[in-house]
Amino acid sequence: MNDHYLKKLDRVTAILTQLQSKPIVRAQDLAKKFDVSIRTIYRDVKTLENAGIPIIGEAGSGYSLMDGYKLPPIMFTxxxxxxxxxxxxxxxxxxxxxxxxxxxxxxxxxxxxxxxxxxxxxxxxxxxIDIFDNYPKTEDKIKNIIPTILESIAEKVQISIDYKAVNEEISTRTIEVVGVFFEFNFWYIIAYCTLRNDFRQFRIDRILKLTKTQTPFLQEYGQINDYRKKPNGNKTTVKLLVDKKIMGHLGNSKVYYGLTEEKETKKGFELTFETEWITDGFPRWLITFADYAEIIEPEYLKITMKELIQKVSKNFYA
The missing domain is CATH 1.20.5 (Single alpha-helices involved in coiled-coils or other helix-helix interfaces)
Structure with a gap:
């Protein structure tokens, strides 16, 4: 058997796996996945049909296996x-x-x-094989909380939550969840909040109570990354010029504090941030490498940093 037919056999088998694992499979997606023409995918599907696999659908709309059709378990490599x-x-x-x-x-x-x-x-x-993780584990306050949230997305129904903010204030919100994501050892929700009439981000371990309602939402929100990339009106743009020798020590912390652009110049790295923590969190992070950084903008961050440094100096040189 020559190389051409081996590749076709592998591809046809992989297409069958896709059909078993997804409700609808589009020819365009398969062509992109296997780096072949759509016409080639049409021929591969025809090969499966000739082999007796009951495939429903047609070119342009997508393919699926006939409901109830069972195949033997797939062998793993x-x-x-x-x-x-x-x-x-x-x-x-x-x-x-x-x-x-x-x-x-x-x-x-x-x-x-x-x-x-x-x-x-x-x-x-x-x-x-082991994975070493030094972050403390967050406690589950609600059993099956993420599966319940994912069910609300799939069913397109609102959920009601009691949420404890970072300042310990507790509020009740009705939200329409766009998606969940994991970042810096915490799970988060991005959702439309009916109380604020805007999109908000909620840390899942701060949800004290969650109820899936029967109230549907009709809005199509798209993909979660569409919202993570959108600037928030409460964010402040900060530009820093940072010495090259310290860049390796900043690691993921610069992303955590809202890094949006990193540009190398002759004088160092020009970093641009969009941060919500301009009055407290960002200055306290910046002070850890302030001797290697210059504030380009905003001007009032320089004043904030001077006041913070003076306060620290009083504590150590009183």
């Missing part, structure tokens, strides 16, 4: 089996508790369909 155990280790360290429990049961099902040799492979290798 050795590389895929090894990737499972690596993913499991990552989930143990970085997943929210409500997700981790479901992932463990899913992995038990995956293990049950593995070949005996692959089960032995997992058993022998899983103790040789």
């Amino acid at each position: 050795k590389e895929e089996v090894l990737s499972f155990i690596t993913a499991e280790k990552l989930m143990q360290r970085f997943s929210h508790e409500s997700l981790g429990n479901h992932y463990r049961t899913a992995m038990e099902k995956v293990r049950s369909v593995l070949k005996y040799s692959d089960r032995n492979l997992l058993a022998n290798i899983e103790k040789q």
Whole structure:
């Protein structure tokens, strides 16, 4: 069998896997995924149909398997089996508790369909992989909170939450969730808040109570990244000129404080931030490397920094 037919066999098998795992598969997406023409995808689908696979749909609209049609379990490659155990280790360290429990049961099902040799492979290798995480774990206040939030997105219904802000103030909000994301060891929601009539970000471990309502929302919000990239009206633009020698020590902290642009110049790196913490959090972070940084704008940040440095000086040189 020549290389052309081997590639086609691999591609047709992968297309079948896509059909098993998704409700609708578009030819355009498959062509992009496998880097072939749409016409080639049409021929591959025809190959599956000729093999007796009941595929519903047509070119231009998308394909799916006939409802109720079952295929034998798919066999995993050795590389895929090894990737499972690596993913499991990552989930143990970085997943929210409500997700981790479901992932463990899913992995038990995956293990049950593995070949005996692959089960032995997992058993022998899983103790040789570890993920070291020094962040403290957040406590689950509500069981299955993330699955419930994801259900509200899928069903397009509002949820009601009791939320404790960073200043300890508790408020009740009705929100329409756009999506969830993980950043700097915390899970967050981006949602439309009916109280504020605007989009807001909520840290999931600060939700004290959550109720999925029966009230639907009709608005199509799009993808979560569309909202994470949008500037917030409460943010302040800050520009710093930072010495090159300190850049390696800033790590992810510069992203946490709202980095939007990083440009190298002859004098150093010009960093642009969009920050909500201009009065307190940002100046206190900046003071940790202030001897290697120059404030370009805003002017009042220079005044804030002078006042903060004077306050610190009084505490140590009283």
